[in-house]
Every structure is written in structure tokens, then in C-alpha cells.
Amino acid sequence: MSWARSAIVDELRWLSSEEFTTLFGLCQFMPGPNIVNLSVCIGNRFQGASGAAISLLGLLFAPVVIAVTLGALYGRFGDLPAIQAVLRGIAAVAAGLIIAMGLRMAADLLKWPLLIIFSVAILWAVAFLHWPLLPVMLALAPLSIWVAARFYCGGA
Amino acid sequence: MKEITEILLEFGALSLVAFGGAGTVLPELHRIAVETHHWMSDATFSYLVAISQAIPGPNVIIVTLIGWHTAGLAGALAATVAMCAPSSLLIFILMHFWEKIRGTRWRLTIQTGIVPLAVGLVLASGFIVTRGADKSLGAFAITAATVLIVLYGKLNPLWLIGIGAIFGLAGLV
Known part of the structure; x- marks a missing residue:
């Protein structure tokens, strides 16, 4: 998300920093994946409904292709011991990444x-x-x- | 066909309660995919989460992987659309209204009230993935080290994922 912010605000200058914060607040608050929401808002701002749709498609197309490819590879080779071992290692890291994100968010609650x-x-x-x-x-x-x-x- | 219908209904409904983004719905995805419909085992769920974390782009991509694993390409597309379309439509409609009520007290209040729920759900996600993935002391050590490095270090998560993969391959997990 910090990467998205620097691209949208600093490099492309699509939004001012304040506009980004406001829109991002909405996208965090509303249900749905935050960055998906954000792309709908930005697309909508520039081109209305078609902009929102295109922006969504642009955001999701490559990751979906990668996901389907990796999903297919997992289906084909997922039972191999070496792949299982690699996935166990990555899953242990993934669990840590999610817990760390939760703890970071929890720091806000001290207020x-x-x-x-x-x-x-x-x-x-x-x-x-x-x-x-x-x-x-x-x-x-x-x-x-x-x-x-x-x-x-x-x-x- | 049965799975596709289930995916559309379950994920479509989930889309509208996914406050705080995709990270907060992992417990519910786990309940749907592992406990209710038995589409996969606990370990497979954790592996799919692991793969989704390694893919650049939005982490909502976990639903694409679940859809693919359950019902192939149609499942992957159904899951992605079901998870993104309802919430996107809602924000598309409400965006202008939101800009109008900017800075009002009740907006701030709702925003504040949602935060603890999002925090609890993200921590629950971490717990569930840990429960599914970590079966050895080495795995717990990697999870704990990752938490510390992310909180106190500056390493890019992709490096950590790479290191985790190497540790796994070396048989340490």
C-alpha cells in the first residue's frame, strides 16, 4: 500500500496527498479488499464507470494469471516432498507476516x-x-x- | 457446478462484510473452505495462503487460489469476481456520499469503532495460518523470527519469503 501511495501521489500525480488520505480512509472503512476499492475510486474519478472497471481489470489481471499458474503447478506438483518442504517454509513466514501486520495495527489501539x-x-x-x-x-x-x-x- | 454456485454465494456475501480488507477475511475463508465445504485440508489452506503472499499484487488473490483449487479456472474466476464485484459496486455508489460527510463526527466514530475488529481479525488470520502451517519447532521459530524482523527490521517481505523457502528446502521446517 505504501508503494501504491508513492506511485499514485508522487510519481503519477493522480491525486494530492490529502485526496489520497481521504479516499484511502473510505476504502479502508468500506468492506472489500482495500486496494481493489481504491482502484475503483480512482478509476471512477477519472472516467466514471468505465474507468472503474478498467482500473479493476488492470489491477487484477496479472495477479490472477500468476495465481492460476501457481495454482496449477501446486495441483500438479504439490505432493512432491521438496515442494511440500518449500511451502512449509513459506507458510511459516506468511504466518509471521500476518501476525506482524496485526500487531502493527494493534499499536493504534493503545490510544x-x-x-x-x-x-x-x-x-x-x-x-x-x-x-x-x-x-x-x-x-x-x-x-x-x-x-x-x-x-x-x-x-x- | 455445485462448487461454483457455492463459491459465488459464499464469497459474494463475504465481500460485503470484508471490513478491513482481504487480510481480515482469512478466518472466514478458512471456515468456508476447510470446515463447511471440505474443499481442502488445513495444511493446503495454509500453503495457498503462503503462495498468495508470494504473489505480487493485492492479497485478495487468496480467493483466486481457493477457487482454482476447488473448481479449476471457472472456480478461480468465480471466486475473484464474487469477492470483488459486490464491494466494488458498493463503493462506486457510496464514494460521492462519503466525500460529502468528510470530517463529521459520526464518520470518525464509525471509523474508530471498526479498527479493533479489523485488528482482531488480522491476528486471528495469523493464528489460523500458524495453526495450519507450523508443525515443528523450526516452523515456529521462523514464524517468530519473521514477526520480529518485520516489526523491528526493514527487510522486504519478499526476501523473507525467499529465505523461508530455502529453510524449508533445507529440511529445517
């Missing part, structure tokens, strides 16, 4: 200590109790937003 309880609750519900995301989200999001309003964003 709002009461909200940490919602992180723990959703982690517990989906990872240990295996509850489906939708009802968990519908139950926790209003509560979390209410606590944010009551204690951190100037009264409900």
Missing part, C-alpha cells in the same frame, strides 16, 4: 484501550469458537462503535 476488548472478542469467536463472521460482526460492530462514541469520540 483507545477499552476497544481492545473487541479485538480479543472477535479473535476468540472466529479463531477458537469457529463462529461465522457475519453474525459476529453484526453483534460486535455496533457495540464497538457505541463504545468509541461514548468514550473516545466526544459523547454518543
Whole structure:
């Protein structure tokens, strides 16, 4: 994402830094993959619906081709011991990358200590109790937003 | 055909609750693919996540891999479209409205309230991938070292993935 920011703001000058921050805020807030959302917004800003569609296609085409290729290779050779060994190594790193991202995001929560309880609750519900995301989200999001309003964003 | 329908319905619905991006939906993808529909094993799920992390581009590409593994090319395309189209349509419609309510207090409040849920979901994702992938002491050590290097170092993640692959090949994981 930091790479996307420097390309869009600094090199191509499609958006000012402030516009980027505002749009990115929206894209983070709305459901859906952030960078996919961002490409829809930027495409839409320049060319309307067709711009959004083309921008989306441009973003996803190459990764999808690579994914299908690697997926096919995995299907064909995934059972070989050497490939399994390599994938185990990469998966261990991938797990670390995701945990580190979560911890980095968690640092923001130190500003709002009461909200940490919602992180723990959703982690517990989906990872240990295996509850489906939708009802968990519908139950926790209003509560979390209410606590944010009551204690951190100037009264409900 | 049954799988394609399942992919379209499950991922299409997931698209609209994927607050915080693709990283936050891994637990739900795991529940759908491994626990509900038995499309793959726990380990395969972790390997597909690993492959998706190594592919440059958006990490939503994990759904493409799940779709491919489940139902071939049609599955890959169905999964990608189902995961991207509903949320894209929503943001396309709401973009102008959002710019209008800029800086208002309730927008800030909603944004703040969503953060802890996204954090919890990303950590749950990390936990689930660890549970599926790390079966040895060496694997746990690599995961822990990766966390520390990302938090305190400056190495590009692609290097870490390369190093992980070499460690794996050397039989250390």
C-alpha cells in the first residue's frame, strides 16, 4: 500500500496527498479488499464507470494469471516432498507476516484501550469458537462503535 | 457446478462484510473452505495462503487460489469476481456520499469503532495460518523470527519469503 501511495501521489500525480488520505480512509472503512476499492475510486474519478472497471481489470489481471499458474503447478506438483518442504517454509513466514501486520495495527489501539476488548472478542469467536463472521460482526460492530462514541469520540 | 454456485454465494456475501480488507477475511475463508465445504485440508489452506503472499499484487488473490483449487479456472474466476464485484459496486455508489460527510463526527466514530475488529481479525488470520502451517519447532521459530524482523527490521517481505523457502528446502521446517 505504501508503494501504491508513492506511485499514485508522487510519481503519477493522480491525486494530492490529502485526496489520497481521504479516499484511502473510505476504502479502508468500506468492506472489500482495500486496494481493489481504491482502484475503483480512482478509476471512477477519472472516467466514471468505465474507468472503474478498467482500473479493476488492470489491477487484477496479472495477479490472477500468476495465481492460476501457481495454482496449477501446486495441483500438479504439490505432493512432491521438496515442494511440500518449500511451502512449509513459506507458510511459516506468511504466518509471521500476518501476525506482524496485526500487531502493527494493534499499536493504534493503545490510544483507545477499552476497544481492545473487541479485538480479543472477535479473535476468540472466529479463531477458537469457529463462529461465522457475519453474525459476529453484526453483534460486535455496533457495540464497538457505541463504545468509541461514548468514550473516545466526544459523547454518543 | 455445485462448487461454483457455492463459491459465488459464499464469497459474494463475504465481500460485503470484508471490513478491513482481504487480510481480515482469512478466518472466514478458512471456515468456508476447510470446515463447511471440505474443499481442502488445513495444511493446503495454509500453503495457498503462503503462495498468495508470494504473489505480487493485492492479497485478495487468496480467493483466486481457493477457487482454482476447488473448481479449476471457472472456480478461480468465480471466486475473484464474487469477492470483488459486490464491494466494488458498493463503493462506486457510496464514494460521492462519503466525500460529502468528510470530517463529521459520526464518520470518525464509525471509523474508530471498526479498527479493533479489523485488528482482531488480522491476528486471528495469523493464528489460523500458524495453526495450519507450523508443525515443528523450526516452523515456529521462523514464524517468530519473521514477526520480529518485520516489526523491528526493514527487510522486504519478499526476501523473507525467499529465505523461508530455502529453510524449508533445507529440511529445517
